[in-house]
Amino acid sequence: MKYAFQAILVLAGCALASVSWAQEPGNHEALTKKDVAKITKPEFSPYAGRNFPTRVLWGDTHLHTAISVDAGTMNRIGQEDAFRFARGEEVTTTHGLRAKLSRPLDFLVISDHAEMYGLMPQLLSGDPEILATEKGRRWYDELKSGDNDRIFATAMEIVASLSQKDPPFKSDKAVRNAWTAYTALADRYNDPGRFSAIIGFEYTTMGGNNLHRNVLFRGDATVANRLVPFSQFDSQNPEDLWKFLDKFQKDTGAEVLAIPHNGNLSNGRMFSVQSFDGKPLSRELAELRASLEPIIEATQIKGDSEAHPMLSPNDEFADYETWDKSNLDGTEAKKPEMLQYEYAREALKTGLKLEKTLGANPFKFGMIGSTDAHTSFAAVEEENFFGKHSGVEPGPHRWEHVVIQAPDPNFTVMGWQQAASGYAAVWATENTREAIFDAMKRKETYATTGSRMTVRFFGGWNFTTEDTETRLPAGVGYAKGVPMGGDLRKAPDGKSPNFLVAAMKDPYSGNLDRIQIVKGWLSKDGKTEEKVYDVVWSDDRKPGADGKLPPVGNTVNVEKATWKNTIGSPELISVWTDPDFDPSLSAFYYARVIEVPTPRWTAYEALRFGIKMTPNVPMTTQERAYTSPIWYTP
Amino acid sequence: MVYALKRLLKEPLLHFLFLGIVLFVVYGFVSKRGNDEPGEIVVTQGQIEHLAIGFAKTWQRPPTEQELAGLIRDHVREEVLYREALAVGLDKDDTVIRRRLRQKMEFISDDIAAQIEPTDADLNAYLQLHPDKFRTEPLFTFRQVYLDPQKHGESDLADLLAKLKLAADKADASELGDPLMLGHKFAAVPVGEVAKQFGESFAAALPGLETGQWQGPVASGFGVHLVFISERTEGRLPALSQVRRAVRREWDNDRRLEANENFFQTLLKRYNVTIERLEQTAESKKPVADKTN
Numbered sequence: 001m002k003y004a005f006q007a008i009l010v011l012a013g014c015a016l017a018s019v020s021w022a023q024e025p026g027n028h029e030a031l032t033k034k035d036v037a038k039i040t041k042p043e044f045s046p047y048a049g050r051n052f053p054t055r056v057l058w059g060d061t062h063l064h065t066a067i068s069v070d071a072g073t074m075n076r077i078g079q080e081d082a083f084r085f086a087r088g089e090e091v092t093t094t095h096g097l098r099a100k101l102s103r104p105l106d107f108l109v110i111s112d113h114a115e116m117y118g119l120m121p122q123l124l125s126g127d128p129e130i131l132a133t134e135k136g137r138r139w140y141d142e143l144k145s146g147d148n149d150r151i152f153a154t155a156m157e158i159v160a161s162l163s164q165k166d167p168p169f170k171s172d173k174a175v176r177n178a179w180t181a182y183t184a185l186a187d188r189y190n191d192p193g194r195f196s197a198i199i200g201f202e203y204t205t206m207g208g209n210n211l212h213r214n215v216l217f218r219g220d221a222t223v224a225n226r227l228v229p230f231s232q233f234d235s236q237n238p239e240d241l242w243k244f245l246d247k248f249q250k251d252t253g254a255e256v257l258a259i260p261h262n263g264n265l266s267n268g269r270m271f272s273v274q275s276f277d278g279k280p281l282s283r284e285l286a287e288l289r290a291s292l293e294p295i296i297e298a299t300q301i302k303g304d305s306e307a308h309p310m311l312s313p314n315d316e317f318a319d320y321e322t323w324d325k326s327n328l329d330g331t332e333a334k335k336p337e338m339l340q341y342e343y344a345r346e347a348l349k350t351g352l353k354l355e356k357t358l359g360a361n362p363f364k365f366g367m368i369g370s371t372d373a374h375t376s377f378a379a380v381e382e383e384n385f386f387g388k389h390s391g392v393e394p395g396p397h398r399w400e401h402v403v404i405q406a407p408d409p410n411f412t413v414m415g416w417q418q419a420a421s422g423y424a425a426v427w428a429t430e431n432t433r434e435a436i437f438d439a440m441k442r443k444e445t446y447a448t449t450g451s452r453m454t455v456r457f458f459g460g461w462n463f464t465t466e467d468t469e470t471r472l473p474a475g476v477g478y479a480k481g482v483p484m485g486g487d488l489r490k491a492p493d494g495k496s497p498n499f500l501v502a503a504m505k506d507p508y509s510g511n512l513d514r515i516q517i518v519k520g521w522l523s524k525d526g527k528t529e530e531k532v533y534d535v536v537w538s539d540d541r542k543p544g545a546d547g548k549l550p551p552v553g554n555t556v557n558v559e560k561a562t563w564k565n566t567i568g569s570p571e572l573i574s575v576w577t578d579p580d581f582d583p584s585l586s587a588f589y590y591a592r593v594i595e596v597p598t599p600r601w602t603a604y605e606a607l608r609f610g611i612k613m614t615p616n617v618p619m620t621t622q623e624r625a626y627t628s629p630i631w632y633t634p
Numbered sequence: 635m636v637y638a639l640k641r642l643l644k645e646p647l648l649h650f651l652f653l654g655i656v657l658f659v660v661y662g663f664v665s666k667r668g669n670d671e672p673g674e675i676v677v678t679q680g681q682i683e684h685l686a687i688g689f690a691k692t693w694q695r696p697p698t699e700q701e702l703a704g705l706i707r708d709h710v711r712e713e714v715l716y717r718e719a720l721a722v723g724l725d726k727d728d729t730v731i732r733r734r735l736r737q738k739m740e741f742i743s744d745d746i747a748a749q750i751e752p753t754d755a756d757l758n759a760y761l762q763l764h765p766d767k768f769r770t771e772p773l774f775t776f777r778q779v780y781l782d783p784q785k786h787g788e789s790d791l792a793d794l795l796a797k798l799k800l801a802a803d804k805a806d807a808s809e810l811g812d813p814l815m816l817g818h819k820f821a822a823v824p825v826g827e828v829a830k831q832f833g834e835s836f837a838a839a840l841p842g843l844e845t846g847q848w849q850g851p852v853a854s855g856f857g858v859h860l861v862f863i864s865e866r867t868e869g870r871l872p873a874l875s876q877v878r879r880a881v882r883r884e885w886d887n888d889r890r891l892e893a894n895e896n897f898f899q900t901l902l903k904r905y906n907v908t909i910e911r912l913e914q915t916a917e918s919k920k921p922v923a924d925k926t927n
Contacts, residue, residue, distance in 0.1 A: 080887065191880070194826075471809070471818065472817060504815040504856075507855025508833060571815060571856075573813070
């Protein structure tokens with residue numbers, strides 16, 4: 001006799017500080033009229049006449065559903081449920097768990113793979129046209145074998161097939177049907193003011209060496225239906241994707257952008273200083289890239305791509321959820337010289353160099369985070385993490401399951417190595433497809449590793465310490481400077497740029513440890529340099545003799561998966577002036593905000609399932625945010 | 635004891651052993667049936683055409699006579715083995731076959747759902763039946779003063795609340811308490827938006843507060859707040875014309891789920907289902923609570 005267990009996770013996790021203060025006002029008869037007058041200044045509205053973004057919008061630009069050929073091997077949840085989940089509704093997962101976000105997202109891009117778009121459900125339903133092909137037949141049989149190892153092996157084979165030259169099976173009609181069905185669904189779920197269903201797809205080229213991009217549309221289905229997703233079977237060269245998109249924009253008047261992701265798994269190719277076929281970059285190509293790729297995805301489940309400890313040896317926070325053993329599918333080992341072309345900070349620096357030689361900066365990008373989940377669930381909060389793909393959804397053993405199977409077992413990635421990361425934060429003027437798209441174009445965005453902290457970052461020449469006393473940093477920020485993603489020009493004589501930076505904690509996550517400003521610049525002899533400055537921090541700490549700020553401490557109880565907000569600060573704000581500014585050198589500045597330590601998803605999972613993981617599995621994390629840079633060009 | 639038994643039942647080796655015994659018994663049973671009347675297999679013209687079309691789809695040409703004969707031989711072989719497999723019940727405990735058949739059935743019910751086009755009356759009825767899905771959210775116009783619990787204790791809070799109460803509506807919260815980037819004034823904000831910014835517990839507390847007076851403390855993920863609600867607008871049910879798109883979307887989704895469920899329930903009526911009670915195990919006491927019963 002067999003019983004089916006249906007475990008239900010209670011996922012409305014939220015760790016609020018429980019404060020129980022007395023309601024009793026006590027004896028306050030001594031209050032005078034003057035006391036009262038002090039707090040009754042004449043009314044005025046600080047909100048009147050504002051036309052800048054007042055609330056940051058949260059979303060995921062990178063989510064796969066059963067429509068994606070690879071995800072569809074293990075995931076039965078379609079696009080409709082993915083939208084419903086992101087809007088905050090409860091949905092049942094492939095494995096029968098009930099799942100819900102702690103709070104809704106403001107926008108979602110379902111970016112299913114362009115390659116064989118929508119053919120997976122048709123393969124699984126035994127479509128005769130697909131079964132008539134040798135590959136289709138064999139995959140179908142394997143996926144239906146009921147043997148989890150064989151299913152997983154086939155899934156990996158299908159992932160690999162995405163990066164071969166020719167499609168294993170092809171059906172243009174089926175792709176077009178699936179695409180228009182998706183764009184219509186996105187239009188149905190697009191709810192201006194409340195939830196933006198932005199249309200997109202993923203161009204998945206050079207699978208192993210990950211030159212993948214997500215393409216996003218500003219418009220609705222009528223715009224998106226003018227093409228079918230450009231796939232790597234059209235061309236494996238991303239430059240051809242840019243040319244295609246550029247032509248599409250010119251022909252139709254539509255607007256699109258592309259977001260590269262997982263530089264960390266590209267084995268030296270994502271931010272290469274050469275063209276795809278190994279020639280030196282041209283100015284035209286650099287300009288084309290910069291115009292179509294205003295932002296990059298700097299953090300996601302498959303590791304963090306902001307900075308690498310080998311490239312930034314003096315940055316003690318550079319080694320965050322690092323995946324650096326090999327390329328994406330573990331077919332080629334990582335060599336140290338590849339790193340410089342993979343990580344965002346290094347690419348921003350390289351961009352300054354290229355601008356000098358080419359006259360255009362191909363890597364003038366802002367940053368966002370996203371999930372790249374293949375589960376249909378944009379769920380990357382530590383206590384509510386649904387994993388990379390449906391083979392590693394919550395369960396007592398997923399930490400020790402294989403996420404990515406490599407030919408060399410050293411490169412195989414295990415479940416616990418997944419990062420519960422990230423989300424895209426966008427300073428849009430309203431929650432619409434158009435406003436969010438426009439904010440991405442002007443790079444007024446930042447990446448977080450899954451926590452939803454609010455970060456403001458402005459650069460200018462005239463910020464003063466009084467500006468930190470304002471309750472509305474955005475008011476003074478926009479009035480006196482440029483926001484994240486902007487440009488500083490024309491240094492006034494004898495002045496150094498200064499930056500108003502402010503951050504507020506995620507009400508559901510940890511307090512803030514510190515705000516840092518990362519500066520990259522091109523020195524006089526043409527070499528790139530970087531420095532990380534601690535600009536404001538919590539708990540009255542003093543930097544040590546080495547100039548390093550002591551760690552904020554750690555209140556995490558791993559066994560109970562709890563922490564206390566008795567360290568850190570709910571909000572930090574500062575004005576920082578570059579102490580080493582040289583007006584003749586180009587530079588960029590971005591803010592990095594670090595939270596106090598909180599339990600990593602592995603700690604929640606160990607508690608939930610009553611299991612013990614091996615000592616090499618990290619149990620705490622320090623969530624962080626990376627803003628888009630502000631550039632200074634002489 | 636029960637646990638040990640369950641572990642044993644999960645052992646693949648045991649499954650093989652079990653399968654072996656079943657096959658042995660079945661084989662014995664089948665051999666004894668050896669004298670039965672032979673079954674009837676007729677390969678119809680229609681089936682032959684179907685085989686030929688299938689071949690042509692793959693190879694882009696019709697099969698030769700020899701190839702067709704091969705296809706027919708293979709079809710007969712498949713039919714014989716298929717029938718024998720059914721006769722001995724090999725389909726019964728095969729997960730692959732079970733899932734495939736289940737999926738086929740679900741495709742049928744999905745198709746039924748996709749064909750229904752609702753009338754206005756249908757949608758209106760749906761709207762009336764599910765007012766909570768479409769009601770506009772309650773709106774709150776309020777001011778808040780924030781206190782960081784690391785910096786202020788109960789007495790600071792009480793002092794501040796007393797002052798605010800005296801100033802009442804005239805209180806200017808813009809410079810009171812501790813700074814918080816959220817701002818101090820909120821005009822006609824939907825309660826869902828409040829939840830996104832302050833967290834669920836703060837938003838849940840708002841409807842319980844009186845209008846027109848300073849109250850608190852109200853806890854949030856940031857600390858505590860004193861709150862003055864000057865105006866609240868209750869949610870209302872919009873007319874169909876205003877929410878037609880959303881109603882249609884929800885109606886479609888419900889039909890899809892409902893069609894699946896109805897179809898299943900109709901079939902379920904043909905069965906008496908007995909489910910034996912599961913003994914309490916250590917597993918069900920963990921945080922992963924089973925709430926199905």
